[in-house]
Amino acid sequence: DQQVKQNSPSLSVQEGRISILNCDYTNSMFDYFLWYKKYPAEGPTFLISISSIKDKNEDGRFTVFLNKSAKHLSLHIVPSQPGDSAVYFCAASASGAGSYQLTFGKGTKLSVIP
Amino acid sequence: DAGITQSPRHKVTETGTPVTLRCHQTENHRYMYWYRQDPGHGLRLIHYSYGVKDTDKGEVSDGYSVSRSKTEDFLLTLESATSSQTSVYFCAISDAGRRPYNEQFFGPGTRLTVL
Numbered sequence: 001d002q003q004v005k006q007n008s009p010s011l012s013v014q015e016g017r018i019s020i021l022n023c024d025y026t027n028s029m030f031d032y033f034l035w036y037k038k039y040p041a042e043g044p045t046f047l048i049s050i051s052s053i054k055d056k057n058e059d060g061r062f063t064v065f066l067n068k069s070a071k072h073l074s075l076h077i078v079p080s081q082p083g084d085s086a087v088y089f090c091a092a093s094a095s096g097a098g099s100y101q102l103t104f105g106k107g108t109k110l111s112v113i114p
Numbered sequence: 115d116a117g118i119t120q121s122p123r124h125k126v127t128e129t130g131t132p133v134t135l136r137c138h139q140t141e142n143h144r145y146m147y148w149y150r151q152d153p154g155h156g157l158r159l160i161h162y163s164y165g166v167k168d169t170d171k172g173e174v175s176d177g178y179s180v181s182r183s184k185t186e187d188f189l190l191t192l193e194s195a196t197s198s199q200t201s202v203y204f205c206a207i208s209d210a211g212r213r214p215y216n217e218q219f220f221g222p223g224t225r226l227t228v229l
């Protein structure tokens with residue numbers, strides 16, 4: 001059973017426009033969420049995170065929104081740049097036992113068109 | 115960048131042979147992880163370690179074993195490689211003592227092909 005779902009395998013956006021990547025989760029014990037970015041032939045790199053006590057976290061062009069009641073989070077990239085073209089993974093963790101583990105979604109491939 | 119190296123970076127082997135992948139960190143982080151990445155599956159946890167000689171299974175541990183004899187090294191062994199183990203393998207580390215900042219930092223990956 002997939003606990004973290006990224007239902008869009010791919011997304012294409014024009015340069016300068018907003019990119020919105022979505023993630024849904026089913027485990028109500030998850031209380032910390034992360035986004036990773038991955039370029040081909042490289043390891044994933046941490047991008048931004050959010051705790052369940054917040055509903056928004058912003059870092060430059062990147063903003064993550066969390067809707068706990070809907071068990072949904074989204075990553076907004078504004079404005080999108082060609083260098084943002086990569087695979088984005090959503091990940092989640094829960095407090096308590098196993099809190100050092102992350103559960104990943106399958107990823108969304110973002111293509112930013114110049 | 116976190117100091118994580120993986121070796122080898124690429125390997126081609128034959129079915130039935132043993133293979134060992136190495137992850138080395140210079141960050142003195144307590145937790146280390148092995149993941150595999152496959153198309154349509156994202157990142158799946160194979161095994162993880164929460165200290166020297168302390169390891170546990172992840173989601174897809176069958177056919178894999180691990181060892182951690184030093185804080186800085188975490189080895190992943192495929193005891194008898196199969197074609198289904200063709201994948202890209204990533205090592206990750208974290209210092210979960212800084213909860214809730216539970217970011218994991220990833221190595222560059224090892225591409226393994228089993229013929």
